[in-house]
Amino acid sequence: MLTVSIKSLSPIAAKEWATKLIASINEHMRREDVGTSEARIAYLEGKLSETNIAGMQQVFYQLIESETRTVMLANAQPEYVFKTVDPAVAPQEKSEPKRALIVISAVMLGGMLGIFVVFIRAFIKSNKAEEKL
Template sequence: REFLKHLISFEDILPALMAAKEYDPSTQQIIYDEELFDDNSGNWIRDVEPPFDPTPSYLEAHESYLSDFSAYQVPETGFIVLSFDHVSPNFAYNFLSLIISEINKWMMQKDLDESSKALAYLNDQASKTNLTNMNSSISNLIESNLETQMRARSNDDYALSIIDPPFTPELKSKPSRKLILILGTLIGGLLSLLLVMINHYFIKKKYLHI
């Protein structure tokens, strides 16, 4: 949740997650739900009851985020596949790129902070002890933390190395037109059958009472 809280601090992320209604391919712009978000003023106008606010909380955004974000590991290769579904293919591409970039920065900064604290402690301990064996162990730990700092500062793809970069799809991934057509035909057929059965039942009942 904290990571998403960080992500929605970026401009236009929260409205796109919580108020996107349609996508205009001709302008490549997101069309927002006018009952939720005023795109002209940039203000949230949704009508909600307390304890909720017009501006969605990061906890609300987290639910929407989880419903559209997918991550799984390929057992054969160990590769992690990330995907994000959205009405706007451009936003999906940009948001997924942002996720990857910020994960790398987030993990890099976390390891830098931890290794810096460890180095400060180890250097302090090294100055207080004269035992050869202890100094050797401390030196090894210092070397390990220095390597961590070197890797973090020299590699942008610190946590996730991109094998196949995000791309903007040319076609919608959903809803499936074929599936809609099949379901529509099936439902239409069932309704027709139901009407025939009802009609037959009432006609039969009418003749039985004559």
């Protein structure tokens, strides 16, 4: 089981990208497997024409049949590698950024920084007052 998720500013674009990504991977793997199987079939047919031994010809025919079955299955299935259990959907709610958390953190950090600046200024003023005495 594999879950694919894409984050984007546009939920509709993220949905389309996820759908297209899975379709692209399926198509790429299908083309790769069909190409490999067709190359194997061509090689086996070449070897088949070279041999006159009936037993070896039978083995080559079985191997060619197996590779032909792979090509047929690859071309017959629309979802070759990844089978979609739950199709991509655009989210109803925002997931990120959590603006409330950012605002609260900024307010707290600003407050702490402000208090720190007040303490530093008070410390500097008290040192100057002691030096004058």
